[in-house]
Amino acid sequence: MIFRAKGIPTGVNDLIVGVITRNPDHHGESLIWVGDEFNYGSYIAHLSCQSIEASIVPTIANIQALDHLSDGDIVSIGQDGIVRTVYRVNSFYNTILATERCNSNCLMCSQPPKDRNDIPYLFELYRRVIPLIPKDCLELTISGGEPTLMGEYFFELLELITRELPKTDIHILTNGRTFAWNHFAERLAQIGNPRMMLGIPVYADYYQVHDYIVQARGAFDQTILGLHNLARYGIRLEIRVVLHQQSIPRLSRLARYIFKNLPFAEHVTFMGLEYTGYTPHNIEKLWIDPYDYNKELTEAVEFLAGQGMHVSIYNAQLCVMPERLWGYARKSISDWKNDYLPACQACSKLHDCGGLFTWNLKKCSAHIQPVFEDVNLLTS
Amino acid sequence: METLSPRTNRKFKDIGYYAEQQSNYFLLPFRFHRLNDDKEVLVNEVGDHLVVPLGTAGRIIQRQLSIEEDADLYGDLVAGFFIAEQEVPALIDVLATRYRTKKSFLDQFTSLHLFVITLRCEHTCHYCQVSRVTTNKDEFDMRYEHINKGIELMLQSPSDYLTMEFQGGEALLAFDKIVYAIERTKPLAAKLEKQVTYVICTNLAVLDEDILAYCKTNNVLLSTSLDGPGFIHNQNRRRPGNNSYELTIKGIELARKWLGTGNLSALMTTTNLSLDHPTEIVDEYFQQGFRSIFLRPVSPYGFALKNEKKNKYEIERFINFYKKALHHILDYNKRGEFFREEYATIILKKILTPFPVGYVDLNSPAGAITNVILFNYDGAVYASDESRMLAESGDFTFRLGHLDTDTYGDIFYGEKAQALSEVMVNETLPGCSECAFQSYCGADPVHNHATQGSVWGYRPTSTFCQKNMELIRYLIELMDGDPQTRQIFEGWISQRRAS
Numbered sequence A: 001m002i003f004r005a006k007g008i009p010t011g012v013n014d015l016i017v018g019v020i021t022r023n024p025d026h027h028g029e030s031l032i033w034v035g036d037e038f039n040y041g042s043y044i045a046h047l048s049c050q051s052i053e054a055s056i057v058p059t060i061a062n063i064q065a066l067d068h069l070s071d072g073d074i075v076s077i078g079q080d081g082i083v084r085t086v087y088r089v090n091s092f093y094n095t096i097l098a099t100e101r102c103n104s105n106c107l108m109c110s111q112p113p114k115d116r117n118d119i120p121y122l123f124e125l126y127r128r129v130i131p132l133i134p135k136d137c138l139e140l141t142i143s144g145g146e147p148t149l150m151g152e153y154f155f156e157l158l159e160l161i162t163r164e165l166p167k168t169d170i171h172i173l174t175n176g177r178t179f180a181w182n183h184f185a186e187r188l189a190q191i192g193n194p195r196m197m198l199g200i201p202v203y204a205d206y207y208q209v210h211d212y213i214v215q216a217r218g219a220f221d222q223t224i225l226g227l228h229n230l231a232r233y234g235i236r237l238e239i240r241v242v243l244h245q246q247s248i249p250r251l252s253r254l255a256r257y258i259f260k261n262l263p264f265a266e267h268v269t270f271m272g273l274e275y276t277g278y279t280p281h282n283i284e285k286l287w288i289d290p291y292d293y294n295k296e297l298t299e300a301v302e303f304l305a306g307q308g309m310h311v312s313i314y315n316a317q318l319c320v321m322p323e324r325l326w327g328y329a330r331k332s333i334s335d336w337k338n339d340y341l342p343a344c345q346a347c348s349k350l351h352d353c354g355g356l357f358t359w360n361l362k363k364c365s366a367h368i369q370p371v372f373e374d375v376n377l378l379t380s
Numbered sequence B: 001m002e003t004l005s006p007r008t009n010r011k012f013k014d015i016g017y018y019a020e021q022q023s024n025y026f027l028l029p030f031r032f033h034r035l036n037d038d039k040e041v042l043v044n045e046v047g048d049h050l051v052v053p054l055g056t057a058g059r060i061i062q063r064q065l066s067i068e069e070d071a072d073l074y075g076d077l078v079a080g081f082f083i084a085e086q087e088v089p090a091l092i093d094v095l096a097t098r099y100r101t102k103k104s105f106l107d108q109f110t111s112l113h114l115f116v117i118t119l120r121c122e123h124t125c126h127y128c129q130v131s132r133v134t135t136n137k138d139e140f141d142m143r144y145e146h147i148n149k150g151i152e153l154m155l156q157s158p159s160d161y162l163t164m165e166f167q168g169g170e171a172l173l174a175f176d177k178i179v180y181a182i183e184r185t186k187p188l189a190a191k192l193e194k195q196v197t198y199v200i201c202t203n204l205a206v207l208d209e210d211i212l213a214y215c216k217t218n219n220v221l222l223s224t225s226l227d228g229p230g231f232i233h234n235q236n237r238r239r240p241g242n243n244s245y246e247l248t249i250k251g252i253e254l255a256r257k258w259l260g261t262g263n264l265s266a267l268m269t270t271t272n273l274s275l276d277h278p279t280e281i282v283d284e285y286f287q288q289g290f291r292s293i294f295l296r297p298v299s300p301y302g303f304a305l306k307n308e309k310k311n312k313y314e315i316e317r318f319i320n321f322y323k324k325a326l327h328h329i330l331d332y333n334k335r336g337e338f339f340r341e342e343y344a345t346i347i348l349k350k351i352l353t354p355f356p357v358g359y360v361d362l363n364s365p366a367g368a369i370t371n372v373i374l375f376n377y378d379g380a381v382y383a384s385d386e387s388r389m390l391a392e393s394g395d396f397t398f399r400l401g402h403l404d405t406d407t408y409g410d411i412f413y414g415e416k417a418q419a420l421s422e423v424m425v426n427e428t429l430p431g432c433s434e435c436a437f438q439s440y441c442g443a444d445p446v447h448n449h450a451t452q453g454s455v456w457g458y459r460p461t462s463t464f465c466q467k468n469m470e471l472i473r474y475l476i477e478l479m480d481g482d483p484q485t486r487q488i489f490e491g492w493i494s495q496r497r498a499s
Helices: A119-132 A152-164 A182-191 A207-214 A219-232 A251-261 A290-306 A323-328 A342-346 A373-379 B056-061 B071-079 B092-102 B144-154 B171-191 B209-217 B230-236 B244-259 B278-287 B308-334 B342-352 B385-392 B408-413 B415-421 B445-452 B463-481 B483-492
Strands: A004-006 A008-010 A016-021 A031-034 A045-047 A059-061 A074-077 A082-087 A094-097 A139-143 A169-173 A196-201 A236-242 A267-271 A311-314 B030-034 B039-044 B049-053 B112-116 B161-167 B195-201 B220-225 B264-269 B372-375 B380-382 B399-402
Touching: A016 A045, A016 A119, A074 A119, A082 A119, A094 A119, A119 A152, A139 A152, A152 A169, A152 A182, A182 A219, A196 A219, A207 A219, A207 B071, A219 A236, A219 B092, A236 A251, A251 A290, A251 B071, A251 B092, A267 A290, A290 A311, A290 A323, A290 B483, A311 A323, B039 B056, B039 B463, B049 B056, B049 B071, B049 B463, B112 B144, B144 B171, B144 B372, B161 B171, B171 B195, B171 B209, B209 B220, B209 B244, B220 B244, B230 B244, B244 B264, B264 B278, B278 B308, B308 B463, B308 B483, B342 B463, B342 B483, B372 B385, B380 B385, B385 B445, B399 B408, B399 B415, B408 B415, B445 B463, B463 B483
Parallel strands: A016 A031, A031 A045, A045 A059, A094 A139, A139 A169, A169 A196, A196 A236, A236 A267, A267 A311, B112 B161, B112 B372, B161 B195, B195 B220, B220 B264
Antiparallel strands: A004 A082, A008 A059, A016 A074, A074 A082, B030 B039, B039 B049, B372 B380, B380 B399
16 A cells, blocks of 8 residues: 655745545635646646656646645645645545654654654644544544654644534544543543543553553553543543563453452453564564463453453454454554465365455464364354 | 663662562551361452461461472462561552552542332332331321432432432332432432432332333332242242232343343342252353342341251251352353352452442441431331331331431431441451451441341341351362362452353
C-alpha cells in the first residue's frame, strides 16, 4: 500500500490539505483535482503525472503514479512536493498519528519513537483533516508515539472529532501513564464522548517485568493508576497484551490480575508479535513460536472469558492455535499490512483467518499449515 | 523541526535495571494459615490468596526473601499486595478501591425483608420449632395493619432493589394475604422507583394453578424445600399421609411448567438421617433437574445448648458429609455436567473474585439488620430468621421492636441495633481479627448467642468457626491440588452463569 507520492511542486507555499476528486462536475473549497490537465473550477490544488507548464493553483506535477488515491481520500501536500495520504475513504482502518514522541521505549515497538517535536505540525494537519472526513466514518484510531504527550492539544483534537464526527468510534492507543494524574483523566471525561475507548497495554502483573518490557521505570504503577483514574470517570477501556518471551511466563497471573484489579475493562486483547520496528533488533529476547505458548494463552483467554470478560486474540493464525480458541480470534490486521503465506492458499479457513502482518511473513510460526475441512470435522 | 532534549538515550537496558533499588521491603497487611503438611496460604487485606510452601510467611516476615533468588515468589508478593517496596506503595489507592468494592454490599443497606405471613402449617417437620397445625387465622396470620406497616418500613430502606420474601408456617395457606401485600406494594414501589423481587417460601403441598397463574403474571419466585430422596424427605418433613416428598415433586413439576426452571429453587436441610446419605441427596437433586444444591448444616437450634463436646462431634459429622457430597458433585462436573454447590460457590466468590458477596449468613458486618430484617406474624421485628426461632423458645434477645409501636429509626438504629453492631464485625472479634480466612467468613452473633450463650462467641469451641475454617481450608486445598477442580470452581463463580 502506497501512502506517499512525490512530484515537482509549483506555487506550494504552505501546507495544503484537501479531498481528492477526478469528477469534473465536482467543485469545492476543499477539493484537489487529480488529472493530467487542469479542470477549471474552484480547486485548492492540482496533482498530475504529467509536466505542467503554467498553473493558477498550487500544483504537484510529474508524479510517478496516482492510482493509489481514490476520490474522497484526504491528502496533505507539502512544499517538498510530497503528497501524503492521511485518510482513505474506502478503508475501515484510518489512523491519526498524534505524535511520534513517546515516554516509553517498548522492546517490541512496531513504530519506534522519534525525539523531535512534531506536535504543532501534526496538530495543525489534523485540525484541518478532521472536518473533511466523511460523517459516516465508522472508526478512527488515534495512535502514536504516545498521543497524550500532545497535552492540551490532545483534548482539543478529541473535542474537534467529537464535534465533527459524532457517529464515529474513536479508539485511542495510549500507554495510559499520563492518566496517573487524575486531572488528566477528569479532563478526558469532560469531553463526554461515549464512542471513545482507550486501548492501554499491560504486559505483566509485576512492575519489574512490565517496566522492563516498556523500558521505563515506574511505568507499571502509572499505567495501573491511570486505568483506575479513567475507570472512575466511566471511560471505556481495553487492555492490550502483546505475547512474547517476556510476557508469556506470567500470562496466567496477569489474567487473574486483570480480573481482580481491572475488572472494569470492556475488552482484553492478546496480540501476536509484529516483526517490525524494534522487534527484529530485540528478537532474541522476544521470540517464542506462538505454537509454544498455546497452553498459556488458552488458560488466560478461557479464564477471563469464563469470568464474563470480553476477550479477543489479534495477529494470530487459526492453524497455529487450538480450535477451542478460534472463536476469540479476530481478523484484526489493517488491510494494507495484511498478508498470507503461499501455503495458506490451499487452506479451507483462509477467509476466516486473520493471517499475518506483511512483515511477519519472514518471521512466523513454524506450525503454519493449511487446514482442510475434513480434518476439521474430525476434530470438532 | 525542533529536536527535543532526548531521554538520556534509547539504548535498551536489562531487567535488573528495573528493580526498585531497595535494600528491604515493607509488609502490607496479610494473614496466613497452615493448609496441610506441605503448604500454607497467605491472604491479603482484600481477600487475594497465595498458596506457598510451609514456612514462607516466616521467611517473608523475617525479611529473608531475596529479589534475585526468590524472583517468582517475590514478584507474586509484590503484584498481589502482600509486600511493598515503598512504605506507602504507589498503588495503595488500588488496594483502597478493592477494599471499598468488597464491602460495597453495605452501600444499599437492608434489601431482604422477610414477612412471616402465617405461622400455620400442615407439615410437622421435626426440625421446625415454630409452625402450628391450626385453623386459627386470627392468632397465627399476619394482620393487615402489620402487613401495611411492614411494607411502609420496607419502602423506607435506602436500597433501590428490595426482596420481599413470604415465609411461614406454610406461606401459601395465607395466599390471600400474600396477594394483598404484593398488590399494595406494587404501586408504592413504582412511585419510589424501587424494584421489588417477590419470593414465596413454600413446601408446594397446597400449590394450585390459580396460585401459579398469579405468580407468573407478577414474576413471583418460588423457593421450596427438598431434603433428598423420598425416604429422607418424608422422614424429615412429616405430614398426614406421609406424602410430603410426592407432593413436593408434583409441585416442582407443576411450578416449572408454569414459571420455567429458573424461577423455582429448592433448599435442603441436613438432619442426622441426611448425614449418612450424601450421594443419594446429591443424586436426587440432579435427577430432579436442579443444577445446583445448597448443602446447609443442621440448624444450630437443634444443638444441645452449651454441650461443646457433642456439638463438635455433630459438626465433624456434617463436615464429612459435606466433603463426600462435594466430591460427588465434582464427579458430575468432571463428566461434563454443570452442577454446583451453593455454599462453596459463595465462599469461592469471596476467594476468587473482587466483587462483594452479599450472603446474609456469612458477612462482616453480619447480614442481620444491615441486609435482612424479619417481620413476624405477630408484628414483632427480628434481626433475622434465626432470631425469631430463638424467640419461639422464649429468648427475645434479637427482637428489635414491634410494628405497632416502633419507627424505622427505632428498629434499624435503636439501642438494640447499636449494641448488636458491636459484635457484627469479625475484623474486631477475638479469634477472628487475626484469622487468615476473615475476609471469606463472617460474624454471626445470633449463632454465637444460641450455641455459646454470648453474642461475642468463643472461637476455640465455636461450631460456626469449626465448620467455616475447615470448609474454606478444604476448598483452597482442593483448588491448589488439582487444576481441573480449580477450573470447575472458576466455572461455578462465573459471572456468565447467573443461575
